[in-house]
Amino acid sequence: MTSKYVIARYEAKGHRFEVLVNPDLALKVKEGEEVNVNELLVGDIVYKDARKGLKASPEALREVFGTDDIEKVAVEIVRRGELQLTAEQRRAIIEAKKRRIINFISKNAIDPKTKLPIPPKRIELAMEQARVTIDPYRSVEAQAQEIVSKIARIIPIKIARALLSIIVPPQYSGRIYKLLSGLGDIKKSRWRSDGSLEVELEIPAGLQDEVIDKINKFTKGSASVKVLYVR
Numbered sequence: 244m245t246s247k248y249v250i251a252r253y254e255a256k257g258h259r260f261e262v263l264v265n266p267d268l269a270l271k272v273k274e275g276e277e278v279n280v281n282e283l284l285v286g287d288i289v290y291k292d293a294r295k296g297l298k299a300s301p302e303a304l305r306e307v308f309g310t311d312d313i314e315k316v317a318v319e320i321v322r323r324g325e326l327q328l329t330a331e332q333r334r335a336i337i338e339a340k341k342r343r344i345i346n347f348i349s350k351n352a353i354d355p356k357t358k359l360p361i362p363p364k365r366i367e368l369a370m371e372q373a374r375v376t377i378d379p380y381r382s383v384e385a386q387a388q389e390i391v392s393k394i395a396r397i398i399p400i401k402i403a404r405a406l407l408s409i410i411v412p413p414q415y416s417g418r419i420y421k422l423l424s425g426l427g428d429i430k431k432s433r434w435r436s437d438g439s440l441e442v443e444l445e446i447p448a449g450l451q452d453e454v455i456d457k458i459n460k461f462t463k464g465s466a467s468v469k470v471l472y473v474r
Contacts, residue, residue, distance in 0.1 A: 264317070410435075415466070416438060
């Protein structure tokens with residue numbers, strides 16, 4: 244990105260709210276990632292018009308967001324609102340996102356006939372032929388699934404899937420379900436008599452290490468994770 248900051252803008256209930264943010268971190272927030280809010284924000288002011296230097300009132304913040312906490316409000320503005328990107332910034336973001344999507348697909352997809360991986364260049368050409376458009380704000384994983392469906396009409400391709408068996412001890416079992424549902428498709432789940440949670444989770448095969456790492460971080464390494472199949 245060429246600019247050190249961009250304006251994130253959100254309008255609701257007749258009010259406009261703007262904050263100055265780091266564009267790269269703002270995009271991560273848009274994709275659902277957690278970031279350091281102090282690094283995200285450029286300054287600690289919520290404006291109603293940033294270019295004129297007009298601040299939003301605490302009353303307006305509480306009316307729309309239920310709080311006048313600047314950090315909480317700023318994150319919500321980024322999540323719900325729009326980033327005021329230049330044409331150059333938007334092109335750069337889309338190109339970078341396209342590269343990440345192609346890389347993700349090449350790592351996770353196979354030719355269902357040969358079971359072999361598909362070269363990135365072949366994926367890119369199929370995307371161009373299918374006239375795929377890239378959303379700069381949506382996550383790579385979400386877009387990759389849709390793109391594979393589109394280019395499957397042009398080349399033989401599918402996302403290889405892995406099924407994980409996960410056992411989460413009682414002290415984490417009540418809080419981990421949301422995390423797991425965001426990582427893949429929960430095929431089975433059951434509570435054990437000791438309060439632990441047993442889950443079968445299907446994910447893109449190329450994400451095994453990343454998913455297992457997130458589970459281990461959440462449970463401080465106490466969860467049991469086994470790969471049941473990759474196909």
